[in-house]
Amino acid sequence: MKADRGQLRVDENECKGCGLCVEACPPHVIALSEGLNHHGYRTAKYAGEGCTGCGMCWMVCPEPGAVTVLHLVAATVQAGGVECTGN
Amino acid sequence: MPEIGNTYEVAFERPKSMYAQFDRKEDLQHTTHYCAGCGHGQVHKLLAAAIDELGIQDRTVLTSPVGCSVFAYYYFDVGNVQAAHGRAPAVATAIERSRPGATVISYQGDGDLSAIGSAEILHAANRGENITVIFVNNAIYSMTGGQMAPTTLVGQRSTTSPGGRNPATEGYPLRMSELLATLEAPVYIERVGLGDNRQIAQARRAIKRAVENTTKRLGFSMVEVLAPCPTIWKMSPVEAQRWVKDVMEKSYPLGVMRDRVKDAEPKPEPMVAPGLAEIPGLLGIEAAVPGEASRSGHRRRGKAVHLGVRVAGFGGQGVLLLGEVLAEAGLEAGLEVSWLPSYGPEMRSGTSNCHVRLASEPIDTPLVTMPEILVAMNEPSLRKFDASVKAGGWVIYNGEEFPAELMREDVHVLAREFTREAQALGDPRVANMVMLGALLELAGVVKAEAIHKALTKLVKSPKWVELDERALARGRVMAREEREQVSRGCGVMVG
């Protein structure tokens, strides 16, 4: 299995659930949570896989630190045991 | 073989030039005050990213406006000045011109920039000030609850255009970018939108480009950003975003309105602004910075002084100079002073007057509506101000015949032909100084030496100083003679 090129972290404290990242994400790997955070907002939730690391969600998000996007820098492909470096 | 996990590194995160925690109420230190999906939040992010990428956080000064973005200083970890409504470009100009090396950014909404601040932006652009203007256009006054702005679209409803904006009565949306692009000076003006990913990416590039121009001192750059306001537009954030692209953009076409970046010559750096302590020296006055020790040491001890004088006459009689010499002498004596020439409608009929205060305590207003001493250099002035003189005060009148109907029981009068006295001394024009001499004698607040200093400061020709000195002395004698007659003495000096 190939590692995702990117990863998304959402700060649930800061997210206001505007949904702009859900709309912006090209591979559609963000959704809004079912539950509410302590402010009463549904928050952005990463599907857990499929992020390409494009950063669109970060760019459209109106909150300074609600979303953080990470890039893959070193991956282990378990099947063949080959190590490869991304980005 | 050893298993190593996938390694990820942060690629996009909170911009460095934004605070990690906001100096707001306890529960709100981790979120901005903006509504969900607000365009201001998006523009903040893009601007902060540009500041980070250009590496200018420590030299950036942001002037924030009045409007929803009034609290920009909570979020941007840069120099911040919050300006009065619409005045951000003027404030930015002042900062730009006094702080070499600073990158100054004026952040404004559409009500702020295109309505109340339309003059400031126009002239800052026309002067080609080396600032970046980030103009967030959401087509409405949001902070105040949705009143119509000059930028409101035709047909758009607002609380003040409930039937939709009607051009017949409310005019058309003001296209500020196009308008400013008619000027010669601006180097870069672009309108961008926040309507979809592609537009937002372009907005990011444009904002960075504008700020970069400023760092290179290329002149005036502005980016107008069509931005969603879901709350006032009564839409969901996603609907509002679409509305920017589908509706707003039709009235406000995106694109570059001005690009002279390639040919622009960098403007010279401003001069370093002098420190506060240097300013009295530059103005040729003694250190008089409020609260400084030198001031209190300078202040005379003894009796409290509180003197309000009104001087009035016709133009050419030296009314203003009389007041100025008095005020200057007060300064020399270490008093608080104010001198306020009054340019009312009476200017047109050729009369003039001024207000002077001398006090041992700080002065609250320079207006003297109830003078302790009135110097009336002609009859119309006497008629105008006689009734305003405080009980127990003095009227010094240039004329022997004091109109009977203006006589008051409760004020002292010194009525003489001062112009004739002046004539006798050599020039009728020193009548003002004869009258000032009389005033000084009656008020007794400043010593002759202070007057001499003031006079030599204000009157450049030694010949006139000499004549003025004699005039002052003559006035003192006239007042003394008068006072000897009035056994009651002087009720003027409130001590």
Ligand SMILES: Cc1ncc(C[n+]2csc(CCOP(=O)(O)OP(=O)(O)O)c2C)c(N)n1
């Ligand atoms: C001198 C002055 N006049 C009026 C106001 C009231 N006022 C506050 S915000 C605002 C309009 C702001 O609209 P805009 O610039 O479009 O900013 P937005 O809130 O839409 O971001 C007005 C008129 C004020 N604060 N000060």
Ligand code: SF4
């Ligand atoms: S970085 Fe791109 S792909 Fe990944 S979650 Fe954000 S928008 Fe989606």
Ligand code: SF4
């Ligand atoms: S009212 Fe509009 S402009 Fe103001 S914070 Fe909310 S969404 Fe933003």
